[in-house]
Amino acid sequence: MAENRNIIVGLDGVPFGMIKDFTESGVMPNTSKLLNDSVLTPMYSTVPEISSVAWSSIITGANPAEHGIFGFIDLHPNSYKMRFPNFNDLRAATFWENCEGPSVIVNVPSTYPVRSMNGVHVSGFVSIDYEKSVYPESLVSTLKGLEYRLDVDSMLAHKSMDVFLDDLDRTVDARISSIQTFWDQCKWQNFMFVFTGTDRLMHFLWDAYDDKGHKYHRKFLEYFSKIDAAIGRIIDLSENSDSVILLSDHGFEKLDHDVFVSKILAEEGFLHFNPSEESSLQNIGPKTKAFALDPARIYLNRKDKYPCGSVEEKDANEILNQLEELFSSLEIDGRKVIKHIFKKEDVYEGPYFKDAPDLVLIGDTGFNLKATTAGKSRFGKGIFTGKHTYHDAFLAVKSKNRNISFDKQPSVIDAGKLIRSLTK
Ligand SMILES: [Zn+2]
Incomplete structure (x- = not known):
């Protein structure tokens, strides 16, 4: 041996x-x-x-x-x-x-x-x-x-x-x-x-x-x-x-900018929190169509999968297309923010496919994507430089x-x- x-x-x-x-x-x-x-x-x-x-x-x-x-x-x-x-x-x-x-x-x-x-x-x-x-x-x-x-x-x-x-x-x-x-x-x-x-x-x-x-x-x-x-x-x-x-x-x-994906989803009407409660995933409201987990995994709020899910299978594709359009056109100071948008079926294959995110975003050069719901604005910069x-x-x-x-x-x-x- x-x-x-x-x-x-x-x-x-x-x-x-x-x-x-x-x-x-x-x-x-x-x-x-x-x-x-x-x-x-x-x-x-x-x-x-x-x-x-x-x-x-x-x-x-x-x-x-x-x-x-x-x-x-x-x-x-x-x-x-x-x-x-x-x-x-x-x-x-x-x-x-x-x-x-x-x-x-x-x-x-x-x-x-x-x-x-x-x-x-x-x-x-x-x-x-x-x-x-x-x-x-x-x-x-x-x-x-x-x-x-x-x-x-x-x-x-x-x-x-x-x-x-x-x-x-x-x-x-x-x-x-x-x-x-x-x-x-x-x-x-x-x-x-x-x-x-x-x-x-x-x-x-x-x-x-x-x-x-x-x-x-x-x-x-x-x-x-x-x-x-x-x-x-x-x-x-x-x-x-x-x-x-x-x-x-x-x-x-x-790293030039942190990008707060959940903040963008909320501002664009995809993500709603119950009023008068803190903006955490646990307080997602029933109007939510999509939410994110770190670093930029996006999940449709599917009716058959989550307690206050609202997205029906027949509407899934349309919402995914809207999300793709939103993120592919996202810019700051004339710079494109998102480099790749991977669909679930593009990258995942195996018995746990059902647990995979619907979309995964990869930031363009210098853009660090974060899913935290605590982001105050769309973009920011913390202590990290890489x-x-x-x-x-x-x-x-x-x-x-x-x-x-x-x-x-x-x-x-x-x-x-x-x-x-x-x-x-
Ligand atoms: Zn690291």
Whole structure:
């Protein structure tokens, strides 16, 4: 079995352009060496382009309508009450559950709570209880000894960027120590770990990447150098016959405007709240035709699906056409706001199709779509300077055993299928 080992390294949110930049400019020299032996391609994320959905597709090779995860938030059946899907809601098997050999899985988003498996599993965000984040539980004390932390404290960035950056550093240092420890101590056929601090760093400090004169520009590069050193150590320890996959789950770019999709739906008469109650989904009024869940998943308020649903099947298409027209013509300062409008049947296929959103919007360059009903106006700008992108995640594959080539740009679902076939 040792001749068929797989190493999978995730860099959450890192766009194709950035990995090209950092490997060419010397910020990530070890990654550069790895890419010299790899096939590198830009890659599409899932729809929507968020970590919970994309990593669920990467570890299963499945479409969201097959694995059942459509966002960080979903609704309880027949209600507007929100819930947070977790690993128990994933309806497709992971590659490590399909593989007879042992695996080490560290910090993959949306894999909490852990369950028994052949090997070691430490779940990624959103992980709540330490004990439910580590399998086998006997490793909890090892991880605590390494000062391993389940996630960074992003709230710190709202108080002090320096304190937040220290927190990011301490979190990634402990993550790297744990990876080293598992590498040394565990038997494995598949070894997967994901760096998620990259996504947090880019949300808060994309401007520090863009602007060489920015106070935190060097710090931004140093964070990536640190990850590069960890990748370098793993590659040095790996064997020539090991397959290595380096990938991200979505891309990133500069954020110019937040766009409050629910506010637009309300102003255009699609979404109504009961008067004198707060504007939350729980207070949706019966005249509502459509509502949104983060980041921009739009659901028709169907009569047969929701407690105060009003949309009959015969009227669905017309309302969808009105919504498409509304969002495709949306502009601010002469700039187009929406890049893609995906219909349910364009992107989803599988047994959970009925749970999929009717439309998913993807923002054009610089437009960060949000479904929060708390938006005071259509557009705004918060603390974030970076946002996710759909079209420019990346995938790099080094494999001695397999001829790898892509005739068109793959998606994270294709990456998941490839991982599945390599780890079989
Ligand atoms: Zn993010």
